Amino acid sequence: MDEIVGLCWDAFPWISTQATRLGLDTQDNRFAQLGGELFILTQQIQSADQKEIQLKVVKLAELVNKACSISKAQHENLGALRRILEWKDSITPTEIALAKDVQRSLHQFVQYNPEYPSLLRLIADCLHAMNTPEELPDGHLMSKEILYPAHINNTLYTHLRMYSTCSCTTQHLDYARLRLDPEHDQQNASDVSFDLLFVKGHSPCAAKCQSRWKEVKVLVARRNEQTQKKRVSFAVKNWSLSSTKSGLPSTKSLRKVELGEFCRLIGSEKGTLIQFHIKDNVMKLADSVPGSICRSFLPQSTSLSAWLGKTAHLSNRVKITLAYTIARSVWQYYNSNWMTQPWTHDSIQIMKQNIGDANHIRPHPYFITKLHHRRGQILDYCLGDDLFHMYPNILSLGMVLIEIAAKQPFKPGSSNYAWDETTINDYYEWAWTTANSSNLGKTIGAAYQAVVNNCLDAELFVDSACELSKLDDGLEYRQTILYEKVVLPLRELYYAYKDDWEVLEISRMETPVYTPQTHTTSSRPTTGLHFSIAIFCALPFEADAVNELFNETWNEDGERFSRSAGDDNAYTFGKVLHHNVVLVHMAGMGKAAASQAASSVRSSYPEVKLALVVGVCGGVPSNSDGKEDLILGDVVISDGIVQYDFGRRFPDVFVSKSGPEVVSRPGPKLRGILAKLKGVRRRERLEASLLEYLEDLQNTLGSIRAGYPGVDKDELYHEAYRHKHRNPSSCKTCAHEDKENLTCEEARVMTCQQVGCQNSRLVQRKRLREASADGVIPKPRVHFGFVGSGDTVMKSGQHRDLTAAQHNLIAFEMEASGIWDNLPCLVIKGVCDYADSHKNKHWQYYAAATAAACMKAVLEDC
Structure with a gap:
């Protein structure tokens, strides 16, 4: 038996090489597959010391011998394998003839012998038998690797969750990234090692450099059955910290961590190594830490799906x-x-x-999660x-x-x-x-x-x-x-x-933002004639989100992109994907400011043929007519722009006009792009790219300026339910029985919780229910339709629904109708409220981020 095992161990690698060469010559993957499986088997065959495994190896040797035999005589006594063992290492014509014979035999066997699938199955069975762990007396299998006991995983999780509860503005402990490591732990090690990444800082420079992350090494002590003690140590360093060979610091070098100090240390811009220890549920800080090896990572993470x-x-x-x-x-x-x-x-x-x-x-790969209770x-x-x-x-x-x-x-x-x-x-x-x-x-x-x-x-x-x-x-x-x-x-x-x-x-992926980009002179615009797209943002935080997604910026060269006389706009020049764009920082909101800004852009940069109006808007929630559910954070893209406040004022009512004089539809080229984006497959790609760019923004801007506020904060009240003081003793104006529609000025600036708006009047939405039940963040979706544009801020649920029904609107905003008079434009805006009296500013940053991400995704097809 030992002789046969040794024969296979010596002969199979050579046979594997011949099968692989045959696969390269014939471009038939079956030969390469056989060669690869045999190669894998030879890495394990020496350990075949169990009787059952040895019997499988004998059967395998007989079948491989048959596959390599050029005559029936070689079938007996493993003649083909013995011939291979004798001549495979000789530098003679006999070895060359041997290789040709074996390749010819393998060719016949693989292509025409029905036993070829049986050979592959037998190889798989041998590998399975060799790698099956030993069986313990109770019938359970002994792992060759370390299985983390439940208490270790849960100790790690609960301690991180407890210490990550903080009130700091950075919120760097949202979305902890747990490293999934293929390396093997030592069975005799006293601690189990974990690596995690946390967002570190909130400064602008931290978003564009490698030091924006803190990597945390967590050593969880194995449970001592006698003392039942646990110990968790945290070793924190910028980016990477490999396992240290030195031991843990002595207890004399530890001091107790004060309340809130953990978050301050994680959020620190300092590149020093920090190490924590938790013992008996007390966190202590080590004064000295062993050295580490750093790795160079890109700042942004990408979901496995998008990658x-x-x-x-x-x-x-x-x-x-x-x-x-x-x-x-x-x-x-x-x-x-x-x-x-x-x-x-x-x-x-x-x-x-x-x-x-x-x-x-x-x-x-890292696993990303919020540390929920x-x-x-x-x-x-x-x-x-x-x-x-x-x-x-x-x-x-x-x-x-x-x-x-x-x-x-x-x-x-x-x-x-x-x-x-x-x-x-x-x-x-x-x-x-x-x-x-x-x-x-x-x-x-x-x-x-x-x-x-x-x-x-x-x-x-x-x-x-x-x-x-x-x-x-x-x-x-x-x-x-x-x-x-x-x-x-x-x-x-x-x-x-x-x-x-x-x-x-693929080339669509932009160069990492932390790496300074080098360009030839021809790649950088030399005059204002080289800009083809203008992006208009009415509010600073809208422009901030867009600016973060620029692949390059050229504001230092602004003088060479000379503007026309009388152009008072503030610009940021740069590139988004393959487009040279000019970002317009508008002086204010509304149609008049937008019209003036667009007129200046048209005069200074005459080659601009498309304006993108990017920012936030009020959304029209879905009715029960089968439309897709719209929630906060979704993005609307305009099929047309409706000036809904253009109409006639009668003594008793304002009548909004309808028809072509108030609807601005895009031209043929833009309609073609929209038609493409609305297709099922391309829309899926659009939303996937949106999510990818949104993740980039959340990595660079942080959770405060781009994070999801929470499912519980997405509140839609019935359209007739007004925002006002609900406690009669709080306000006489709001409680006036004869004038139900009256609302005091104080209530208009207060939150729904402060005035007592009742949760029983909230409208339930399927997407939010599903997300809440699963503990996940709903992915932003893209909606196409008419967008209402006017100088009036819509803050009435009843008027919102009446106006939307009259013009078939999906959203309200205030700039597009002014820009359209000068440039063909497309509205890409994130829904930050429901255009009713309950609107607040909680969702503005997230909605601006989703709109900017969608803008970049749309430009992939322009």
């Missing part, structure tokens, strides 16, 4: 590393506070490390009568593995992953169809395809000893099967693959 969509090529090495890293992390964090919802391509973020020039990067039991299963798959965490992992291998992000019909009975079946159907159509066995290998099939196998845990009524009892078993069937095979692929780390991103 896959914009990446032209990924080598198999990168795909397998990502797949293994994510699968291993799902196993280690399974059913903990970090996994209250299945991990999807949106919750996994890609941080990009520079390892050469600006176009050569290495992706690192978790209530109730966390379940890893979903029960339903018609479910294809009852374990959403495993199904979601399978979907991510398919997305990585096929480089094809899943696009759900809803903005939220609900993971209920209906949507789980939809996700399963997509995964099954995509996996079959992508032919993963040929593109990456049979082992990878087997892993995906295991994730999609509804009977993966069928041998579990737990009963349907006691599913929680089988959690440990399910975690063990996940390791055996998914993590281990990917682990072997991770170590076996030797090809390059190539990642080629």
